[in-house]
Amino acid sequence: xxxxxxxxxxxxxxxxxxxxxxxxxxxxxxxxxxxxxxxxxxxxxxxxxxxxxxxxxxxxxxxxxxxxxxxxxxxxxxxxxxxxxxxxxxxxxxxxxxxxxxxxxxxxxxxxxxxxxxxxxxxxxxxxxxxxxxxxxxxxxxxxxxxxxxxxxxxxxxxxxxxxxxxxxxxxxxxxxxxxxxxxxxxxxxxxxxxxxxxxxxx
Amino acid sequence: xxxxxxxxxxxxxxxxxxxxxxxxxxxxxxxxxxxxxxxxxxxxxxxxxxxxxxxxxxxxxxxxxxxxxxxxxxxxxxxxxxxxxxxxxxxxxxxxxxxxxxxxxxxxxxxxxxxxxxxxxxxxxxxxxxxxxxxxxxxxxxxxxxxxxxxxxxxxxxxx
Numbered sequence: 608x609x610x611x612x613x614x615x616x617x618x619x620x621x622x623x624x625x626x627x628x629x630x631x632x633x634x635x636x637x638x639x640x641x642x643x644x645x646x647x648x649x650x651x652x653x654x655x656x657x658x659x660x661x662x663x664x665x666x667x668x669x670x671x672x673x674x675x676x677x678x679x680x681x682x683x684x685x686x687x688x689x690x691x692x693x694x695x696x697x698x699x700x701x702x703x704x705x706x707x708x709x710x711x712x713x714x715x716x717x718x719x720x721x722x723x724x725x726x727x728x729x730x731x732x733x734x735x736x737x738x739x740x741x742x743x744x745x746x747x748x749x750x751x752x753x754x755x756x757x758x759x760x761x762x763x764x765x766x767x768x769x770x771x772x773x774x775x776x777x778x779x780x781x782x783x784x785x786x787x788x789x790x791x792x793x794x795x796x797x798x799x800x801x802x803x804x805x806x807x808x809x810x
Numbered sequence: 811x812x813x814x815x816x817x818x819x820x821x822x823x824x825x826x827x828x829x830x831x832x833x834x835x836x837x838x839x840x841x842x843x844x845x846x847x848x849x850x851x852x853x854x855x856x857x858x859x860x861x862x863x864x865x866x867x868x869x870x871x872x873x874x875x876x877x878x879x880x881x882x883x884x885x886x887x888x889x890x891x892x893x894x895x896x897x898x899x900x901x902x903x904x905x906x907x908x909x910x911x912x913x914x915x916x917x918x919x920x921x922x923x924x925x926x927x928x929x930x931x932x933x934x935x936x937x938x939x940x941x942x943x944x945x946x947x948x949x950x951x952x953x954x955x956x957x958x959x960x961x962x963x964x965x966x967x968x969x970x
Contacts (some may be wrong), residue, residue, distance in 0.1 A: 673864040673896070743937045768924040771896040775923065800929040802894050804865065805939045 637760045639751055642736045644699065644729035645712070647719040652697065652727050654758060661693040662752040662788060664781055666766070667742040669702040670718050671709040672804035675745045677770045679722045685766075685781060686726040694750075694785055696726040701737035702745065703807045737806055744803030750784045750794070761788060764799030836908060838897065839918040841928040847890070852948035854886045855969055860932075860942045862894045863903040867959050868941040872911050874962040878969075879915050887969070891917040894940060933957070945969055 641654045654663065664685055668675040686696035702710040712730045719728045731737055740749060740760075750762040762784035767776045784794045839847075848856045859875055861868035872891075879889040891913060895904045900919050908917055922928050925938050932944055933955040942957040945968050954968050 673862075744939050765926070768926065771898065771923060778924075799926050800936070800938045801925045802862070802938045802940065805867070 638757045639760060640739050641758070642731075642739070644731055644736060646727045646729055647712075647716045647724075648727075652729055657695060659693060660695060660753065662750060662761070662785070663758075664689060664694060664696040664785070665740065665749040665751060666696065666698045667701055667737055667740070667745055667747040667749075667806065668698050669700045669707070669710045669745045669804070670714050671702065671707045672745045674770055674801070674803050677773075678746055678766055679724065681766060681773060683723070683725050688782075689785055690726075692785075692789065697729060698724070698726055699729045699731050699736055700745075701731040701734045701742065701806055703734070703809050704732070705809070706807060734806070734808055738808065742806055744801075744805050746801075746803060747806075748781055750781060750788070752788055761794050762797055765801035768799075770801065836893070836900065836904060836917045836919060838900070838921040839892075841920065841922050841931070844892065844918060844920065845931070848944075848946055849948055851886075854888055854947070855952075856944075856946040857887065857889045857965065857969065858892060858944040858946070859889065860892050860894060860940050860944075862940060863899070863907040864895070865940050869907070869911070871941055871959050871961070872913065874960065874965060876911070876913065876915065877962055878965045889915045891915060893917060893919045895919055897921060 643651050643653045646652045654660070657663075666678075666682060668678065668682075670676075682696060682698060689696065700710055700715055704711045708714075712732070715728055715730060718724075729736075736742075740747075740763075742749075746766060748762075748764065748766045749760055751758045752761045753759075762780065764780060766779075766781055767773075768778040768780065769776045778796075780796060780799050783796065787794050848858055857875070857878070859868075859872075861872065863869070875889055875891070879887070893904050897919060904917075904919060907913075920928075929936055929938055932942075936942060936955065936957050939957055941959050942955070943960055943965075945954045945956075946952070956964075956968065960968075
């Protein structure tokens, strides 16, 4: 995987728990690897299964997180609108299922049925895809775009600017990014922040 | 029992209830006001903990913060808890937690729907993951942001 990483050291380095150094990385034109994950219908899904896709909305989410619970209806809407334009939505759960029993594959299948997900809900049991995307929390959303045969991250962060009160949303960050990409424009807001539940990576 | 005794008793009981009500007081706060509060006294060490009632690792570290506050109650130290709970859950989720853990320090519920408007002002390396803690001491220009769980000993170390 080819990536440009600027490791910003001094100033951002924090000494936590003794001498552990944490490097914060800023991604620039980051490419992501394809993956193969099990969907709630039992099939396996890869990016390469969608040869006509211009891009994808990838949302790291899960069952248990109160912030993630606010969004299923909005994810359905996004997929309804953008799948037919060549940008399907894939939801991925990468939570540590040992820590959160609510996030097991069986519970994912139930959730997808109960909330009538119109998009694949993929189980990242090994957490490799979340690591590849450097996803930190749920929900953590990405817009990736096909460029010269590579999948490139064009936007990452929040889905929109108001989790708790959907009727008060002013900026649909995902939709804004995609609309700019569809018009061959640069994404103005490449990264946003939001509160979420940490994806704990198993050691 | 004479009337005076009854009056004193009623007064004592009302004091007791007042005290309980006061110690479990929560209010919402806008970010700008919070910023003013945590910089209002330059000599005070402010320990600002961002948490939510739905965040398991956050709840786990709260007793350590309370112990730290108790041990430093005669120092110029203030522990402030900032809840990122949804406003509509203030009374059904947050208040019961405050009562259960006996949080006797200031608790604010941050009333800001869009994290983008304020997260970077706390620290621009913060992704929004909680728990996270900001330690401030204006007069010595000390500022430390820790986007990870803390323990009592780490708190002591970071506030030295």
